[in-house]
C-alpha cells in the first residue's frame with residue numbers, strides 16, 4: 001500500500017491532461033497518442049499483452065449502443081455522439097493481463113476510460129479528473145501489483161486491466177470489450193471501475209475532516225462480492241475513508257437512479273457481472289477546459305487508489 005506514489009500520480013496526470021495530449025478524443029491522433037502512452041506503461045509494468053505482442057484491442061466502428069440513453073440527463077452524451085468522425089484513426093481499448101497463480105479461478109477486470117472530449121471553443125478539454133484520475137489508478141495499481149509479483153507475491157486470480165476508449169461516446173469501448181473479452185466473460189468474477197476519483201466535491205470540501213471519502217456505486221446480484229461488510233472491513237483496516245453510498249441508494253430521484261448507467265461498469269452490469277464504480281463526485285469543471293491537473297487532490301486520490309488496491313488484493317485472493 002505504501003508503494004502507491006503521489007509523485008507517480010502527478011506524472012501520469014500532468015502527461016495525460018497536457019496540451020500535448022490535447023483532450024484525448026477518440027478517432028484523433030491525440031487518442032492514438034493516449035493509447036500508446038498507456039501501452040507503454042503496461043509494458044514497463046510487465047503486463048502480458050493479449051494480442052500477440054500488442055495491448056491494443058482495435059474496435060471496429062460500432063453501431064452506437066443506445067440501450068441506456070435516457071432523455072434529458074444523457075442529452076450531453078448523445079450530443080457528443082454527433083461529433084464522432086472516424087477519419088484515419090481507430091478506437092482502441094488497451095488491455096494488459098497480470099497472470100494469477102491459479103488459472104482455474106475466475107478473474108477480475110479493472111477498468112478506466114482513457115478518452116476525453118478533445119477541444120471546445122474555449123480550448124483544450126484536459127480531462128484531468130475525467131478520467132486522467134482513473135487511468136492513473138489503473139496504471140499505479142498495475143505497477144504495484146506487478147512489482148509484488150516480481151518478488152513472488154502473486155494474486156490467486158488473474159487480473160485484466162482494461163483501459164477503455166470511447167466511453168464519452170456512450171460506453172463504446174467497454175461495450176465492445178464485454179462482447180469481445182480476452183478471457184470468456186462467464187469467467188469474470190467481478191469488475192471494478194474508476195471514473196473521476198481525483199477531486200473533492202462541494203458536499204465534502206466544506207470541512208477538512210470530510211475530504212477523505214469515495215462514492216461507492218455498485219450492483220451485485222450475488223450479494224457476495226461487493227457487500228457492505230467486505231467494503232467496510234477493508235476500509236477500516238487500510239484506509240479509513242468515508243465510503244459514501246448516497247448515490248448507491250435509489251431513492252427515486254432521477255439523478256441517483258441513472259448514475260449507475262453513467263460509466264463503463266454498466267457494460268459489465270448488463271452482462272450480469274458484479275460491478276463497482278468508484279467516483280468522487282461532479283464539480284463545476286466537469287467537461288470544461290478547467291478540468292486541469294493542478295486541481296487534482298493528490299493526497300485524496302492516493303488514498304482512494306490505496307483502497308482500490310486493498311479491494312483488488314482481497315478479491316483476487318479470496
Ligand SMILES: [Zn+2]
Pocket residue numbers: 113130131167195196263
Ligand atoms: Zn468519465
